[in-house]
Structure formats: C-alpha cells, structure tokens
Amino acid sequence: MNTAEKPQKRAWTAPHREQPLDAVVSIPGSKSQTARALVLAALADGPSTLVRPLNSRDTVLMAQALESLGVEVDTSDPERWTVVPGELRSDAAVDCGLAGTVMRFLPPVAALAPGRVSFDGDEAAYKRPVKPVLEALKALGVAIEDEGRGALPFSVEGTGSVKGGAVSIDASASSQFVTALLLAAPRFEQGLELTHVGGEIPSRPYLDMAVGMLREAGVTVDDSVPDRWKVEPGPVAAREWVVEPDLQNAAPFALAPLVVGGRVTVTGWPRETTQAGDHLREVIGELGGRTEWSRGGLTVVAQPMNANSRFDLSDASEITPTLAALAAVTKGHMEIRGVEHIRGHETDRIDAMVTELRKIGATVEEHADGLTVIPGLLSASVFETYDDHRIAHAAVLAGLAVRGIELSDVACTSKTWPEFPEVWEEFANGEGV
Numbered sequence: 479m480n481t482a483e484k485p486q487k488r489a490w491t492a493p494h495r496e497q498p499l500d501a502v503v504s505i506p507g508s509k510s511q512t513a514r515a516l517v518l519a520a521l522a523d524g525p526s527t528l529v530r531p532l533n534s535r536d537t538v539l540m541a542q543a544l545e546s547l548g549v550e551v552d553t554s555d556p557e558r559w560t561v562v563p564g565e566l567r568s569d570a571a572v573d574c575g576l577a578g579t580v581m582r583f584l585p586p587v588a589a590l591a592p593g594r595v596s597f598d599g600d601e602a603a604y605k606r607p608v609k610p611v612l613e614a615l616k617a618l619g620v621a622i623e624d625e626g627r628g629a630l631p632f633s634v635e636g637t638g639s640v641k642g643g644a645v646s647i648d649a650s651a652s653s654q655f656v657t658a659l660l661l662a663a664p665r666f667e668q669g670l671e672l673t674h675v676g677g678e679i680p681s682r683p684y685l686d687m688a689v690g691m692l693r694e695a696g697v698t699v700d701d702s703v704p705d706r707w708k709v710e711p712g713p714v715a716a717r718e719w720v721v722e723p724d725l726q727n728a729a730p731f732a733l734a735p736l737v738v739g740g741r742v743t744v745t746g747w748p749r750e751t752t753q754a755g756d757h758l759r760e761v762i763g764e765l766g767g768r769t770e771w772s773r774g775g776l777t778v779v780a781q782p783m784n785a786n787s788r789f790d791l792s793d794a795s796e797i798t799p800t801l802a803a804l805a806a807v808t809k810g811h812m813e814i815r816g817v818e819h820i821r822g823h824e825t826d827r828i829d830a831m832v833t834e835l836r837k838i839g840a841t842v843e844e845h846a847d848g849l850t851v852i853p854g855l856l857s858a859s860v861f862e863t864y865d866d867h868r869i870a871h872a873a874v875l876a877g878l879a880v881r882g883i884e885l886s887d888v889a890c891t892s893k894t895w896p897e898f899p900e901v902w903e904e905f906a907n908g909e910g911v
C-alpha cells in the first residue's frame with residue numbers, strides 16, 4: 479500500500495520533447511470510484527472486493543480511516559482489495575490529508591458510529607468547505623463540534639444510528655456534499671430525502687456515479703426530480719467493484735499529442751462511463767484533435783488545431799489547469815468558464831494558473847468563474863504547484879513544449895498517482911509506455 483503521509487516536497491524539471499509521440503499508456507484506477515466503492519463496501523452486508531483500485535494517498539487515507547472506524551481493509555494485493563465491514567467504532571481519528579472525498583464522504587459514516595470520531599488533515603485542507611455536510615448532519619440530529627468553522631478540524635459525535643428524513647443543502651461549492659450524504663443514506667433509519675437549494679451544482683457526472691453505484695449495490699434511489707434525491711433505507715449489498723482507469727489522470731497524456739504531434743492511446747478507456755473525465759473526448763474534438771477506439775483503448779491523434787475555443791467545464795472542472803496549460807503552449811485564445819468552485823479545490827486553481835501561466839509568458843485574463851489564455855513568447859520558469867496534483871499535471875504539459883520548466887514540487891502528484899513523475903518521464907522521453 480502506498481503511504482498516506484504528506485509527501486516531502488521534491489523539485490523536478492519537466493521533460494521536454496520535440497518529436498511527435500507514438501505511445502500507449504495505462505492509467506491507474508479511478509479515485510472517485512475507489513473512494514465510493516470503499517465507503518459502500520464498509521457499509522455493506524458482507525465482504526466486498528475492489529478490483530484494480532487506485533493505490534494513492536487519497537484512497538489509502540480513505541482505507542485507513544475506515545480501518546480506524548472498525549472496518550477491515552486488506553490492501554496487500556494491489557490488484558484486489560478486500561473489505562470486511564464490522565461494528566463501527568468510535569474514538570477514531572480520521573486523517574483527511576487534502577482529500578475532499580475523505581473529509582466529505584466520511585462524516586455521515588462516522589455519524590453511524592457510537593461515539594466521537596475526530597477529523598483533521600493537511601493545513602491546506604482547512605480552507606476546503608465541508609459546512610453543508612456538517613449542517614445537514616446537524617439538521618438530522620447528529621452532534622458536530624466544529625466551533626462554527628464548517629471546515630477541518632471537527633468531530634462527529636455519533637450515537638450509533640441516524641434517524642434520517644428530509645434535509646436541504648446548498649451544494650453549489652461541491653457535488654461531493656451531495657454524494658457524501660447519499661452514500662451513507664441507506665443506513666439511516668428513514669433513509670434520506672435530500673434537496674439542493676442554491677446555485678448550479680458543479681461536477682454533476684459525479685452524482686450520476688454515486689447514484690449508479692448505490693443502485694449497483696441494490697439501494698433504491700429516486701433522482702427523477704431535478705436537485706432532489708430520495709434514498710430508501712435498506713441493506714447495501716456486498717459485491718465485487720471493478721474500478722475503471724482514472725480519466726482525469728489521463729488528461730496530460732491524452733492532450734500531449736496536441737502539443738507535440740503524433741498519437742497516444744490510453745488503454746482500457748471505458749466506452750460508457752459516469753466519469754467526468756470522459757468529457758476530454760469532446761474537448762479534444764472541439765480543439766481539432768481526433769479520437770478513435772484503437773490499440774485497446776482511446777487513441778488521440780494530433781491534427782491541425784482550431785484557432786479559438788471556449789469551454790464550459792462546470793461538469794469536468796478538474797481538467798481546467800491542464801487545458802489552460804495546453805492553451806498557453808499552442809495557438810489561439812481559449813476561454814474556460816463555469817468553474818468558480820475550483821477556487822475551493824486543493825488550491826485556488828484559477829488564481830494559481832493565472833499566476834503560473836503569466837510567469838511563462840502567456841497573456842491570461844482572470845474571470846470570477848474561469849480564465850482566458852492567449853499564448854505569448856514563452857520561457858521557462860519555476861512553476862509553483864501549490865500542493866496540487868492538477869497544477870503539476872498542467873506544469874508537465876507546458877514543460878513538453880517549453881524546455882526547462884521546473885516544478886517547485888512534483889511529489890504532490892502522489893495524491894492520486896504516486897508513480898506519476900516516473901511514468902510521465904518515460905512517456906515524454908521514450909518511444910512508448
């Protein structure tokens with residue numbers, strides 16, 4: 479199992495490449511599916527297995543947190559994790575690291591434990607919003623101690639059961655608030671009727687993923703009314719969860735041919751999926767690239783790029799930094815909108831990309847909900863990565879085009895892919911991976 483420790487910072491020069499690519503890459507499992515499968519397996523009516531789970535800081539933190547809550551999680555076989563649920567324990571201490579999935583998905587699970595469960599995480603995690611989940615739990619009768627912060631650190635004082643019922647939240651800052659409550663809801667005595675009240679919910683495909691996986695576990699979920707979910711109380715079925723490759727982590731690889739030419743195949747890209755990263759296929763097409771199903775996956779083939787583009791990435795916002803970096807090192811204007819909520823991701827990603835792309839010579843206009851990038855005369859810089867794996871992905875894509883870009887820290891990629899630097903190096907320098 480990979481370590482859940484906050485990684486030591488490591489400066490790293492991104493590899494530069496001039497020749498077109500011809501590569502086939504395998505991407506580790508989806509963070510979001512692994513996190514959901516672990517939670518559902520922990521609440522299930524028997525032992526479950528996860529096939530090809532993601533083994534990275536976020537998912538190891540999730541596994542360790544569940545273990546501290548009394549669930550057996552055996553990660554000794556990296557291809558197959560087994561989860562044996564048990565009586566939930568209190569007096570547990572959950573380390574969330576910087577993982578949104580852990581800090582949001584586990585408080586409703588902790589509410590089912592018979593006592594106090596404390597939550598803490600990295601300093602950068604203290605800025606990330608959790609309030610709507612905590613307020614919803616309070617409204618459902620669960621005692622929470624957060625000194626009014628609505629953020630880490632906090633503790634959940636469970637009584638061994640949650641009554642459930644109707645509750646409203648504002649999920650405009652993160653879809654994870656909804657997912658968190660839905661995943662634990664079948665174990666609430668009365669189930670849950672959850673209504674979203676507020677601005678648009680971002681990252682909607684993740685809600686389809688949550689509802690889809692709940693249904694696969696035999697739970698009845700009614701999502702027929704927009705922004706309202708009804709989850710019936712009942713057992714969560716133990717099962718085998720087969721985890722797909724993580725399509726968000728595929729982004730820098732899939733976009734690389736648009737920078738240096740050639741073609742790249744991401745193996746095992748599912749033909750049908752609820753993963754938000756699947757939106758990349760559409761984005762690549764709109765940029766002028768071609769995608770085809772070949773060589774055991776999705777192949778991206780470089781073609782002359784379209785000059786100007788505009789994207790609403792509210793559904794797939796995690797690709798914003800990487801796409802913005804692509805815009806800086808290719809041609810034309812790119813406007814990205816609909817992603818105000820990424821200011822509350824691992825770092826303020828809009829602010830970070832505006833700063834770092836200007837440093838390498840791009841002209842960047844900042845909007846409340848996005849940015850517009852116009853390439854300029856580019857030169858190498860130290861690219862600050864702000865503890866954020868997606869900013870590191872952006873930096874390496876820029877580094878393919880601009881020789882000598884140094885990432886202030888590449889170890890932050892361990893959040894979702896500890897081997898990322900070595901895999902990227904081999905990809906960028908080699909004939910194929």
Ligand SMILES: O=C(O)C1=C[C@@H](OP(=O)(O)O)[C@@H](O)[C@H](O)C1
Pocket residue numbers: 509510511513578579651652653654657680681684795796819
């Ligand atoms: O539920 C999930 O697994 C996720 C939902 C999204 O969160 P937001 O809705 O906060 O964007 C996404 O950005 C995150 O990487 C994973």
Ligand SMILES: C=C(OP(=O)(O)O)C(=O)O
Pocket residue numbers: 576577578579796823824868894
């Ligand atoms: C926003 C992200 O992560 P988290 O699950 O921590 O919110 C991400 O992985 O891009």
